[in-house]
Amino acid sequence: MSEQTEKQDLNEQTAEETATYTEAEGIGEEHAAPEGEAAAELDALRRQAEEAQERYLRTQADFDNFRRRSRVEKEDFAKYASSKLVEQLLPVLDNFERAVAASKDSKDLDSLLKGIDMIQRQLGQTLEQEGLKAMEAVGEAFNPDFHQAVMQVESDEHEEGIVVEELQKGYVFKDKVLRPAMVKVSK
Template identity: 70%
Template sequence: MVSNDQHNETIDEALEEQTQQQEEVVQEDSRLEELAKLAEENQQRYLRAQADFDNFRRRTQKEKEDLAQYASMKLIGQLLPVVDNFERAVTAATANQDFDALAKGVDMIFRQLEQTLQQEGLKAMEAVGEPFNPEFHQAIMTVESEEHEEGIIVEEVQKGYILKDRVLRPAMVKVSG
């Protein structure tokens, strides 16, 4: 038979074990709550980061659209004095019937326009006498030439232009054949 002391000892051990298990469960519950809280914080951070990114994407898209819409604004502003001078020249020529003055005025305006475009990085290509290059030239005709060897540009039909470092319009040329 089990003595009362032994029985009490077994009950005390069982109670102690049960108390220890309850403490472990409480600790695990506490750890689970901490992890759930951390997961919620991370979820909120993710949602804020996603919202920030969406706002950034919308803002940069709008800036890009505005830039495309108003990209030529500076150049147009620089060309307005040229337009004003054309208007003055036409008005003066019409009123005075002085076509020599009109020709001089148009020449001055052309130089003003050329200077404005050069300031923006536009350069006319020099084609005559150069070897034909399909990246810069568009051959519209081959001609026989005794003074130029084959593949050399002998005549420029339409000027070509380079804007900064890109071909804006290839030169239309006649090439010796």
């Protein structure tokens, strides 16, 4: 017998022994799933993956919509934030118009001055309700956070660094300096 034939016989014999051993021991039967069962499991996993993908896409779309709505709401809020204040100032504007109309009909300057004084108080009260307060500067120590010094003057009455005169009122809006007071300071 040739060497090649011997190898072939040996391979056939080994294959037969392996098959016999596998059948006798039951090896591979519990590990080998029937083909139909594997396909069904694969289909179920595909469906789960598709559902997860759809949920992801819906969630992404919801988030994009939320972001867009939030941006629009923020823009609208900024656009109309001062509408409450403007609405409160309308009666002041109406009173100014009435005062101007009354002054054209009547030449009474005293009543015009009295009307303008009342309007000024009304305007001050409206702004104060919104959180605007005038600063008291005269007699206070100079503070660059609240005062803008435009002049220094000699003063026998005040120590150095005291506000002697207020040239323009300063205002605080809630807790923030809106406009510093323009002042003269003693040296």
